[in-house]
Amino acid sequence: MAEPMIRLSGMRAAYGGIEVVHGVDLEVPQGMVFGILGPNGAGKTTLLKTVCGLHEPSAGDVYVGGRRINGATPDQLARAGLCLIPEGRGIFPNLTVRENLWMNTYRGVSQRSVEEAAFARFPRLKDRRNQTAGTMSGGEQQMLALSRAVATQPAVLLLDELSMGLAPQLVEQLFDAVVDIAREGVTILVVEQFAKTVLGAADLAAIMVAGRIVKVGRPDELEDELSSAYLGDE
């Protein structure tokens, strides 16, 4: 069996003395969309931050591409091709669309090719290329965040609450783009509070509750577990 692109082994994470992720074991296969679902405060975002080097695990190991990366800095991982789109999109609201795209030329990709790749995926951004990013709609901002990330040709993409504050139709459109990106060989780990949106796009998913992974499986296997995960057992 092929080596998973991301593997967490007994990973724990804490803020100060308060542990929020309690020994997670997880394998994300290469080239798949893997969803992590769970209610608010389950530790999903902390898990993502730990994978991309923004938060140091307090115990356990994080492997990416087969290598243990505990202690790697976010910029080292970003340069290699691991890209995070944080909750809130992480764009620069007072820069234009083009300037936002240019910010992602750190991997040696030219401004022109970043723009071409972004506009090919989301033509709407081309019409808005000289508009200040903060004045665009939430969906367009998320398109910008996604296209900016993809333009750097990442091998691993981490998405935190892609659907937050967006209309269902836009969310569907964005997740279609996510599936397309995965088809190009990019491994995608997506964290979502709103489960239905992810289950339609993910190849595999895990339910996370109170800092623990309670179930991993195909989306159709998890649907029954969702209500108890979100609302608690009777």
Added chain:
Amino acid sequence: MSTSNDRVEQFKNDINSLNIKDPSAAKDGLWLRLGVLLMLAGVVVAIVGYFISHGTTNALEQNDALVISIIGLTLAVVGGALFLRYSFAGFMKFWLARMIHEQRTAGEAELR
């Protein structure tokens, strides 16, 4: 497909070639404590030098005491530099994070 495989292989190679510092080997706190220790020890050594010098009329012994005091002062200066270096690094990390957060919040509020 081969292009994506190439990209994945390149990613794995890049990840494997990263120079990752083992987090358990992070010695910032240790250097900070060493700095404080050196500052205190340096001052004590300098004072000891003073008393050695004060307790003798032998010029050679007084010279030795002078050297001891200078060593003490040097230790205190080195300790002070270590303390400043590592305490400032911690402070600057939080200051930078706070500044980025405030600028982002202000930028978003301005555009709303």
